[in-house]
Amino acid sequence: MVSPPAVPGVPGDPLDRPALRLARRAGLLVVVAIAIAFPFVFTNPATTSIAMFTLIYAGAATAWNMFSGFTGYMALGNAVFYGCGAYCFANITQHLHLSGGLGIFALVPLAGLFAGLVAVPVGWLALRTRRHTFVVVTIAIFFIFQLLAYNLHGLTNGSAGMSLPIPPWDAQTYNTYFYLAALVVAVIAVALSWAVRRSGFGLELLAIRDDEDRALGLGVKTSRVKLLTFVLTGVVTGMCGAIYAYYLGSIYPPFAFEAIFDVTVALMAFLGGLGSITGPVLGALILEPVQQYINLRFTSGGLALITFGVLFLIVIRFLPEGIVPSLAGILRRRLAARASAAETSPAAGPPRVGPPVGAGASGASR
Amino acid sequence: MGAELSKAVVDGILTGGVYALMAAGLTLIFGVMEIINIAQGIFVVLGAYLSYLLEVHLGIDPFLGLVITMPLMFGVGVLIEWGFVRPLEAQNRSALSILVTFAVAIVIEGILTQLFSADLKTLTAWYVDRSVHVLGFYLPYIYLLGFALAVVLLVALYLFLYRSRGGKSIRASVQNRVGAELVGININRVSALTFGIGAAVTAAGGMVFGATNSFNPNSGYDLISRLLVIIVLGGLGSIGGALVASVVALVIEDVTAVLWSPVWASTMFFAVLVVVLLVRPNGLFGRVAARAQ
Numbered sequence: 001m002v003s004p005p006a007v008p009g010v011p012g013d014p015l016d017r018p019a020l021r022l023a024r025r026a027g028l029l030v031v032v033a034i035a036i037a038f039p040f041v042f043t044n045p046a047t048t049s050i051a052m053f054t055l056i057y058a059g060a061a062t063a064w065n066m067f068s069g070f071t072g073y074m075a076l077g078n079a080v081f082y083g084c085g086a087y088c089f090a091n092i093t094q095h096l097h098l099s100g101g102l103g104i105f106a107l108v109p110l111a112g113l114f115a116g117l118v119a120v121p122v123g124w125l126a127l128r129t130r131r132h133t134f135v136v137v138t139i140a141i142f143f144i145f146q147l148l149a150y151n152l153h154g155l156t157n158g159s160a161g162m163s164l165p166i167p168p169w170d171a172q173t174y175n176t177y178f179y180l181a182a183l184v185v186a187v188i189a190v191a192l193s194w195a196v197r198r199s200g201f202g203l204e205l206l207a208i209r210d211d212e213d214r215a216l217g218l219g220v221k222t223s224r225v226k227l228l229t230f231v232l233t234g235v236v237t238g239m240c241g242a243i244y245a246y247y248l249g250s251i252y253p254p255f256a257f258e259a260i261f262d263v264t265v266a267l268m269a270f271l272g273g274l275g276s277i278t279g280p281v282l283g284a285l286i287l288e289p290v291q292q293y294i295n296l297r298f299t300s301g302g303l304a305l306i307t308f309g310v311l312f313l314i315v316i317r318f319l320p321e322g323i324v325p326s327l328a329g330i331l332r333r334r335l336a337a338r339a340s341a342a343e344t345s346p347a348a349g350p351p352r353v354g355p356p357v358g359a360g361a362s363g364a365s366r
Numbered sequence: 367m368g369a370e371l372s373k374a375v376v377d378g379i380l381t382g383g384v385y386a387l388m389a390a391g392l393t394l395i396f397g398v399m400e401i402i403n404i405a406q407g408i409f410v411v412l413g414a415y416l417s418y419l420l421e422v423h424l425g426i427d428p429f430l431g432l433v434i435t436m437p438l439m440f441g442v443g444v445l446i447e448w449g450f451v452r453p454l455e456a457q458n459r460s461a462l463s464i465l466v467t468f469a470v471a472i473v474i475e476g477i478l479t480q481l482f483s484a485d486l487k488t489l490t491a492w493y494v495d496r497s498v499h500v501l502g503f504y505l506p507y508i509y510l511l512g513f514a515l516a517v518v519l520l521v522a523l524y525l526f527l528y529r530s531r532g533g534k535s536i537r538a539s540v541q542n543r544v545g546a547e548l549v550g551i552n553i554n555r556v557s558a559l560t561f562g563i564g565a566a567v568t569a570a571g572g573m574v575f576g577a578t579n580s581f582n583p584n585s586g587y588d589l590i591s592r593l594l595v596i597i598v599l600g601g602l603g604s605i606g607g608a609l610v611a612s613v614v615a616l617v618i619e620d621v622t623a624v625l626w627s628p629v630w631a632s633t634m635f636f637a638v639l640v641v642v643l644l645v646r647p648n649g650l651f652g653r654v655a656a657r658a659q
Binding site for chain 2: 076128129130131133137141147148259263266267270274301302305307309310312313317
């Protein structure tokens, strides 16, 4: 359903030189350092709140891309896992009568695991179908879960929602802990995505995207591979949902299972570069602050929707394959055009939107 | 219980017919263009609002108003296809079209919210609140009229597809897009025509929907989710499948409301899809019907 962008990483790939690889590693460390320092430098709660949401979406978009970008199956129901993670977290904290604080963050992986467990039957069912049917099935399952959230009062308290423990932190530092938690999850997501992409497992996924029947014929256990990746996506997305719920302090069906979430993460991945590793993060970095801004600026629902929709359309209209692969392509062509012996440092390279070459170019090898 | 059950079945069939009309448009669009038009739900709502406007400001009867709203919606469809779908590059077209049509749907929803606010509206006419006593049932006139309308339009669609050149071009494009281009069919025009038809039928469906439900711009989500379920249930691209699937799904939903509880009826609607896909991953009339057409 989604066709593959150009293949990098072949022998002689100009972007795979030792100097560049070092630059990439260094750049990565710089990015992470900046990310950690961010909330301590910009302490305005409004800013850190937006930053936290950006990280949550970065994690969720990376997770989405890990499945849909690598296998080509467009899943538009990931909010299922988001919501399941959120409600699982809410239920645990409520039943154990836990009070707010740092310790509860340890439950986030548990919520993620629960979402992963949900992903098993959901994935098994959805992955029996292909292409367009698959998309619709994920959408249908999403609506089923939303309806379940409204109707299973025992588990979710229906439309009355559930409340979560409120941590006793003061207003200045409140967001910081959530930000850091979201950062951890985002880093896990990217690391997982990178590990999957680099492994033989990742190659199997790409093979499925390119030609599933041929992959099957060559011995790739497609069902197992797809399901496993789907579950991984569920786990990460569930963790994002848990942090989201904890941050909000209360959770309701339309917020936990939100239709726009599904499309937003897909759009972020497309914008950044479908199938790349850092692309979704870039997409989130660009789109999420804009989304938050629109929500704050336009209190009237109609204008917010119109602006958001038009933004969507502009993004889709003008993105070729996404930012990261496009820039990587430009970079690659430039380097190849020069004499191969030239040992310059093109790492400083063309001005880029988003993360420095280090983090960005690691996406170049996709 | 028996009477309630029978009424549920009859209601299901009647409303199923109307959903079938809207689903037919959606599945036709998919058949020709291989894209899923997420905006179909909001098209229905738009059709309802158009009928509402005609009725409230010009006093035109909703059924008569269709003479205006259907060509209008046809135009809207053609414009959207030309403006947003056609420019998409061939690569990733299927996936991007979902995002594009979703974006278009959001924009339309935003515009409708600005124009009409989120207040619930509904169409009124002499036949909306009155029922006719038939065979021991009290059937709302609007259900019967709506069903009749759906049947008339579906027959018209059938005649168009199977008895006219335009229809033949469409069917050819469904069977084999490249082949159709090779024999000289203008795929762009066929695509625009199909999208227009798909939108035009939502004008009719929207009118009936607006008369039988109260609606606001937010109603689009529920509609598109149902329509998507129906076309997948019936088999993507199969109009006959959409017909059967609509009636089956609606009947099951209404029966569930009676036998179990109204709360779970909607969930059941979606669950039917899940159950069917376990047995037939391509829907009831999946690939087979598309070729047979």
